[in-house]
Amino acid sequence: MADIDSWAAAIQSGDRAALARAITRVESRREEDLQTGQQLIEACLKIKSNSYRIGITGVPGAGKSTFIEQLGMRYIAAGHRVAVLAVDPSSSITKGSILGDKTRMQELSRADAAFIRPSPAGDSLGGVARKTRETITLCEAAGYDIILVETVGVGQSETAVHGMVDFFLLLKISGAGDELQGIKRGVVELADALVINKADGENMAAARTAQTTFKKALHLYPPKPNGWDPKVLLCSSLEGSGFDEIEALLSRYAVENRTSGSWNKKRTEQNIAWMQNTLDSGMQRIFQESSVIREEYQRLQEQVAQGNLSPFRAAEMLLKKITFEAK
Amino acid sequence: MADIDSWAAAIQSGDRAALARAITRVESRREEDLQTGQQLIEACLKIKSNSYRIGITGVPGAGKSTFIEQLGMRYIAAGHRVAVLAVDPSSSITKGSILGDKTRMQELSRADAAFIRPSPAGDSLGGVARKTRETITLCEAAGYDIILVETVGVGQSETAVHGMVDFFLLLKISGAGDELQGIKRGVVELADALVINKADGENMAAARTAQTTFKKALHLYPPKPNGWDPKVLLCSSLEGSGFDEIEALLSRYAVENRTSGSWNKKRTEQNIAWMQNTLDSGMQRIFQESSVIREEYQRLQEQVAQGNLSPFRAAEMLLKKITFEAK
Known part of the structure; x- marks a missing residue:
């Protein structure tokens, strides 16, 4: 020790x-x-740490790297220390699609006050997410007080990242027609802010239209549990415009939530949820690894799938087949 | 036997x-x-049964009873037999807030081809939902081929109903400003159709505006797993208008999904999910009922809540404390 x-x-x-x-x-x-x-x-x-954990998601091409470079350098200029982490369960297959290439964050990767770590590899999202969640703890102990967690806007990884950050930001570009190109159902609902990137030059008009559309759409959702009303902002990572507003918004969110107590409440709930989920999946794993039960499980599942057995009855039959004792 | x-x-x-x-x-x-x-x-x-399970949700005041009365009587006129069930976990406290009063469905409650059953009582949503899900099986065996499952638009009950029906319909009224009065986050995403009720008389203009707004909002979501693009319709349960379109939509959904195989696929997935959820909650219950583990569980949870222990580590410590054997 x-x-x-x-x-x-x-x-x-x-x-x-x-x-x-x-x-x-x-x-x-x-x-x-x-x-x-x-x-x-x-x-x-x-x-002890007094960190701000910010999740950033967006489809490939939304400009996450340049956005993080801009935002990160601004925080560093303001005296913060910035860690950039990622959750990308596909990285073990694609050999690191995000953050693998530090050259996309040239300034940040050279800054003393920044620490960049690509997504851990892993077979399952759960495994990858856990490693990143634990790395946050290590980075916070190392004095990084701004933790940026990047993820791609596909699959369930946004939900995992949403469960480990204080603020969840969805990065978008204004597109033709389908405004949510490739974004999975439910991700917009997770967002505390929606930032339309590449709002510059010829894209400006389309970006403004997208902003109006999304403001209306977000207004249709009821408020978040902490009372926060998600915002829609514009920025250009290329020109560096819009970042004053983004920083101000992030800051206001932190002040409001720290004052109201929602900040700690959310973190506690997130921790309890990670514990419960790990427990659930651990129990399922033990359950499915038991060779005797596994066959019975598959047999009953097949009957349920065919509609010949009530799913509730099947579950009860399996539960009766196990002994479950404290050591 | x-x-x-x-x-x-x-x-x-x-x-x-x-x-x-x-x-x-x-x-x-x-x-x-x-x-x-x-x-x-x-x-x-x-x-053998060839039923159509339709979930209907909406806040109190959306006019669910009169809507179900209209829709149900139309199906009966077309030669169907209609069962009306409900999931309302609050009913054991409020003594049956929905469907408790059959007088709100006067015609349907007198029809030979209709069977109306109020929500079962229960301490937990899981328990109530299970009973309703099982009642569906009994009603289908009794030859009811249109199963209408009503639930109120609050809490998690919509998710439970969504998990037991083929088609999920969200009933709304056009309101002033906040278009999603009281509807919980995520419910709009579950909907296969959004029907704006009370589109009559002076409400007509507001209903049309709401229709346009929701059409735009729904367009922002990616398509459903079965490729279905949710629709927004108008109706007046009072005047009986709009029901031709609703029936046609329900019918088209059934034909398309039965043809593509999505219908059976969804039912199978729903059954497997019920089985897995029942298994999970059963394992949690056994776990929490074990007196030795329960204390340890609470002690570790407290440490996790305070941020002194990793949630993953806590879960592992608990998992190591149990033996889990097949009989």
């Missing part, structure tokens, strides 16, 4: 190599590494 | 009392009754 404590102290002191090595432990597939990673996380949870 | 078979035969022959008694068994809290109920359901699942 002395090792762990001095490692954590190194992380806290701003030793980038110590942080990077810790993340590697958390991302590892080796049981021994993972245990070290867990010990490091426990030590890092004790280190 | 001879009893069960003759009981099921009585249900199939159209004996209303036999059907009502079977539903009472399914809704009972007594273990013995529930077992009889399960046996009846298994027998009824063997009886």
